[in-house]
Amino acid sequence: MQNASTIHKATVIGAGAMGSGIAQVLAQAGVQVFLFDTKDEALDRAMSKLRGTMERLVEKGRLTSEEGEGILGRIHPILYLREAAESDLVIEAIYESLEAKRSVFTLIDDVVRPDCILATNTSSLSIAAISSGVTHPERLIGLHFFNPAPLMPLVEIVPSLATDPAVVARCEAEVLRWGKVGVVAKDTPGFIVNRVARPFYAEALNILEEGIADVPTIDWAMTHLGGFRMGPFELMDLIGHDVNYTVTETVWTQFYYDPRFRPNLTQKRLLEAGWLGRKTGRGFYNYHEGSPSKEPKTDLELGQKIVERILALLINEASDAVYRQVASPSDLEVAMTQGVNYPKGLIAWGAEWGFGQALKTLEALLSRTGDPRYRPCPLLRDWAEQPPII
Numbered sequence: 418m419q420n421a422s423t424i425h426k427a428t429v430i431g432a433g434a435m436g437s438g439i440a441q442v443l444a445q446a447g448v449q450v451f452l453f454d455t456k457d458e459a460l461d462r463a464m465s466k467l468r469g470t471m472e473r474l475v476e477k478g479r480l481t482s483e484e485g486e487g488i489l490g491r492i493h494p495i496l497y498l499r500e501a502a503e504s505d506l507v508i509e510a511i512y513e514s515l516e517a518k519r520s521v522f523t524l525i526d527d528v529v530r531p532d533c534i535l536a537t538n539t540s541s542l543s544i545a546a547i548s549s550g551v552t553h554p555e556r557l558i559g560l561h562f563f564n565p566a567p568l569m570p571l572v573e574i575v576p577s578l579a580t581d582p583a584v585v586a587r588c589e590a591e592v593l594r595w596g597k598v599g600v601v602a603k604d605t606p607g608f609i610v611n612r613v614a615r616p617f618y619a620e621a622l623n624i625l626e627e628g629i630a631d632v633p634t635i636d637w638a639m640t641h642l643g644g645f646r647m648g649p650f651e652l653m654d655l656i657g658h659d660v661n662y663t664v665t666e667t668v669w670t671q672f673y674y675d676p677r678f679r680p681n682l683t684q685k686r687l688l689e690a691g692w693l694g695r696k697t698g699r700g701f702y703n704y705h706e707g708s709p710s711k712e713p714k715t716d717l718e719l720g721q722k723i724v725e726r727i728l729a730l731l732i733n734e735a736s737d738a739v740y741r742q743v744a745s746p747s748d749l750e751v752a753m754t755q756g757v758n759y760p761k762g763l764i765a766w767g768a769e770w771g772f773g774q775a776l777k778t779l780e781a782l783l784s785r786t787g788d789p790r791y792r793p794c795p796l797l798r799d800w801a802e803q804p805p806i807i
């Protein structure tokens with residue numbers, strides 16, 4: 418259905434945090450972008466934010482002022498969707514509601530040419546559900562950018578059952594052209610990153626709830642010994658517990674309450690108390706000026722146990738994502754290193770540490786707790802015998 422030409426004109430629907438960032442990415446790659454929002458003030462806010470960003474990039478010497486002006490000049494705020502008629506691509510980035518997204522695609526379907534690709538930036542809804550009812554589901558696909566879109570290199574490309582393979586290929590080429598790294602993910606809850614990263618938070622919360630170590634000690638272990646840029650609690654506080662808890666709960670419910678994805682009450686209580694993290698001044702840490710900070714217990718043996726326990730669960734989740742063909746092993750490695758800055762790909766890490774060690778750690782946890790969240794993936798058992806070649 419699609420020809421191989423590049424995307425020259427694109428429309429971004431929803432000018433919020435993600436939509437404005439996506440518009441910037443595309444305009445930086447030379448695409449003419451029409452930015453649409455139902456609220457005029459959202460468009461004004463997005464345009465002045467984009468202007469501020471360009472000014473900062475020029476000040477820092479990352480762009481010349483001509484380049485900055487050129488990028489801004491390629492972003493056209495529009496008040497009527499019919500102005501999107503000539504688009505080669507539409508990316509929807511409105512709030513996370515199946516009904517609202519479906520109605521946007523129903524509207525846009527009548528406006529654009531039949532060869533226009535329709536993409537959604539949803540992070541938790543199924544692409545199949547969004548595309549059902551759309552006249553041409555074969556041209557609808559997930560393009561999942563990460564926040565902030567201009568800085569985060571990864572884009573998960575998520576075809577539904579109905580998506581034309583030519584649309585997938587075209588999106589892979591376009592994402593590269595925008596200077597991003599694309600990985601193809603199966604249309605399953607959390608796609609790659611939001612699924613595989615769940616134990617980074619959940620197992621840290623379990624270790625805390627079991628009284629094995631406190632918050633600063635777990636963060637210290639994961640950064641100083643594990644090599645992660647941020648510890649799980651610092652990161653949850655940064656993401657915000659409203660966002661992070663909701664992703665966990667959504668993945669868990671969509672996997673029919675699989676205990677592997679079960680949320681933790683400790684985080685729910687923070688959410689209920691309004692302690693959302695940095696943005697409210699308090700989460701696991703207190704960010705108000707002058708608040709006392711607690712020192713970690715820098716016990717190497719304890720720290721190593723913490724890292725190994727969380728790592729074993731991450732490796733198990735990574736092997737399950739490959740086992741269930743959510744992603745290829747190489748896309749999985751790219752997603753976790755480039756999408757969420759893990760110090761190593763989880764398969765490479767498993768091979769280095771020993772998949773057998775990860776398996777032993779899980780089996781010990783399973784036998785001690787009886788909790789099926791620790792059940793090893795069949796592929797992890799295979800890899801313990803024969804590590805994969807990637």
Ligand SMILES: NC(=O)c1ccc[n+]([C@@H]2O[C@H](COP(=O)([O-])OP(=O)(O)OC[C@H]3O[C@@H](n4cnc5c(N)ncnc54)[C@H](O)[C@@H]3O)[C@@H](O)[C@H]2O)c1
Nearest residue numbers: 431432433434435436454455459510511512513539540564
């Ligand atoms: N924020 C993140 O970290 C993040 C990361 C990846 C993906 N996402 C996904 O991206 C999407 C957008 O998230 P966000 O954080 O940018 O939201 P946001 O609330 O910042 O922005 C949404 C914008 O959409 C506009 N809008 C609402 N209904 C509309 C409609 N019918 N037509 C046009 N515009 C409409 C709103 O006025 C608002 O400006 C969601 O699906 C979210 O799940 C978010």
